[in-house]
Amino acid sequence: MTLTQWEQTSCSKVETSWNLHTLLPELDHFIMLSSVSGVVGNPGQSNYAAGCTFQDALARHRSQGGQKAISIDLGVMRSVGVVAESDRLQQHLQSNKGFIQIEEAEFLSLLDICCDPSYCPDGDKCQMVMGLETPAGLIARSLEPPEVLQRPLFASFSQLPGKSGSSSNAKAGGPDAARLFRQAESQAERAQVVVEALSKRLARTLTMKFEDVDTHQALHAYGVDSLIAVELRTWLGKEFAADVPVFEIVSGKTIEAVGELVAKTSSLKPSG
Numbered sequence: 001m002t003l004t005q006w007e008q009t010s011c012s013k014v015e016t017s018w019n020l021h022t023l024l025p026e027l028d029h030f031i032m033l034s035s036v037s038g039v040v041g042n043p044g045q046s047n048y049a050a051g052c053t054f055q056d057a058l059a060r061h062r063s064q065g066g067q068k069a070i071s072i073d074l075g076v077m078r079s080v081g082v083v084a085e086s087d088r089l090q091q092h093l094q095s096n097k098g099f100i101q102i103e104e105a106e107f108l109s110l111l112d113i114c115c116d117p118s119y120c121p122d123g124d125k126c127q128m129v130m131g132l133e134t135p136a137g138l139i140a141r142s143l144e145p146p147e148v149l150q151r152p153l154f155a156s157f158s159q160l161p162g163k164s165g166s167s168s169n170a171k172a173g174g175p176d177a178a179r180l181f182r183q184a185e186s187q188a189e190r191a192q193v194v195v196e197a198l199s200k201r202l203a204r205t206l207t208m209k210f211e212d213v214d215t216h217q218a219l220h221a222y223g224v225d226s227l228i229a230v231e232l233r234t235w236l237g238k239e240f241a242a243d244v245p246v247f248e249i250v251s252g253k254t255i256e257a258v259g260e261l262v263a264k265t266s267s268l269k270p271s272g
Contacts, residue, residue, distance in 0.1 A: 006047045013051030017058050030069045031114055032059060036099075036132050039073055040148045043206075043228065056127045063126040070114050070121060075131020076101045098138065098146045102131045134158075147204045147231075178239050182270055187263050194240060195259035201235065202255070215255040226250060242266040 017032055024030075037045060038052030055071045062069035076083055078101035083089045110130060113119055134157040135145040145158070177197035184190040199213040206222055213222070224232070229249040236244050242262040249258065 001047065006050075009045075009047035010051040010054075013048075014054045017055050021058060021062065025067060027068060028117065029115055030059075030062065030067070031111070032069070032071045034071045034073045036073045036075045036129060039129060039153075040098075040132070043223070043225075046227070059126045060124075063122055068120070069126055071127045072110065072114070073127065073129040073132075074102070074107070075099050075129075077107065078103055080104050098133050098149050100131050100133050106130075144204075146207075147201060178268065181240055181266070182268055184270070187260075190266070191256070191259040191263035193259075194236075194262045195256055197239065198232070198236075198255055198259060201232070205231075213255070215259075218252045218254050219258065220250055220252060224250065236262055240266045241268045 013034075020030070032055040034052040034055040035048070037049040038056055042049050052073065056073065059069040059071035076099050078084065083101075107130070110128070135149045135154055136158055138145045138149070139158070145154075149157075177193060181190050181193045184193055195215050199215060200210055202219070202222060202224070203210040203213050205228060208222075219229075219232075226246060229246045232249055233244055233246050236242050240262050242265045244258065244261060244265070248261060253261070
């Protein structure tokens with residue numbers, strides 16, 4: 001991403017929102033249409049996500065100063081907007097777990113609430129998220145939450161009603177990769193555990209089918225950039241106690257090669 005691309009997209013939200021804030025301080029309603037991209041991120045659109053995050057922060061800033069403000073982090077609109085006009089985007093988002101497509105009537109109903117003179121949200125309530133399913137909701141339907149919803153930010157939304165402890169680690173009944181790694185009897189088996197776990201994580205991150213991940217391909221062939229590489233490095237360290245440099249992830253190594261490297265450098269000791 002070039003500096004120009006960053007500025008053109010982020011400033012379209014940052015500068016316009018700030019100008020309204022400074023030039024029109026006292027308004028009956030100050031409602032900004034942000035996006036869930038500012039909460040969960042959006043690969044390849046960090047400039048847009050940054051602009052949305054600014055709007056969320058501005059709503060809190062105004063609220064703390066006694067001014068009216070609401071930032072709505074809008075998700076996917078089903079019947080109107082860019083998604084409704086693009087068959088390609090519709091097909092892509094249909095397989096994207098965690099997003100609940102929003103009907104136009106639902107969004108207009110929320111605007112009616114926000115424009116009610118008696119509605120005066122304060123504190124954290126000035127930021128609303130619409131169209132994002134909670135990890136607990138996915139787990140209750142035996143679905144594994146996407147990687148982004150397994151982050152610590154959403155830990156409080158991972159608790160199933162009536163159950164103690166975090167549900168975010170339940171993996172919808174799936175096997176625990178670290179446990180399988182410890183139980184493996186050889187380095188080759190440990191590498192295979194890593195390869196399968198890494199492939200599943202990659203599929204979730206890039207919203208593609210696990211079966212479509214070719215472990216003989218380099219990670220960068222799937223669009224793994226430095227940002228995603230940092231997340232993968234953190235995950236490999238947490239899951240398998242392996243310190244894999246970002247360079248090794250983006251240098252052209254195949255998924256299988258990364259699995260072998262993790263198996264070789266991991267400090268986890270075999271169980272039993």
